[in-house]
Amino acid sequence: MASLRTRLAVLLPLTGMLLTAAPVGAESAGSEKGAQVYCYMRSNGNDHSVSFEASYALIKRQSSGVFKTSPEHAAVMITETVVDEPGSYPDCGRYLGDLFGGKTSKKSSSAANTSSITNNSSNSESSADWDADDRYSY
Numbered sequence: 001m002a003s004l005r006t007r008l009a010v011l012l013p014l015t016g017m018l019l020t021a022a023p024v025g026a027e028s029a030g031s032e033k034g035a036q037v038y039c040y041m042r043s044n045g046n047d048h049s050v051s052f053e054a055s056y057a058l059i060k061r062q063s064s065g066v067f068k069t070s071p072e073h074a075a076v077m078i079t080e081t082v083v084d085e086p087g088s089y090p091d092c093g094r095y096l097g098d099l100f101g102g103k104t105s106k107k108s109s110s111a112a113n114t115s116s117i118t119n120n121s122s123n124s125e126s127s128a129d130w131d132a133d134d135r136y137s138y
Helices: 004-021 023-043 048-062 071-084 093-099 109-115 120-128
Strands: none
Touching: 023 048, 023 071, 023 093, 048 071, 048 093, 071 093
């Protein structure tokens, strides 16, 4: 008969693998719903901060893990979901840059097209006043 040490040596790693594998399905479902919310809100004219806050709240709520999902990880989860299933999220790829520091715009798409024609000096000024640390401060 195997000793207690031998049994524990076999059972503990197996238990650890089972516990770490279980939340993956729930995390995947949360990221899919988060991506749906983010892309839907952005395609209907909402800006990045409102859309991301709503999708991040949903991802946190759907998470079944012990640790809280960080905003940065939620952004990665949304991006992975959209990239893995681009047909399910049409035209959402243009919003993914905003998750990682792209300049967000509260203007309509026609105003955004007009602002893209501006000279390079104004573009460098507007990107200089954005702080990467403030992106996920909520």
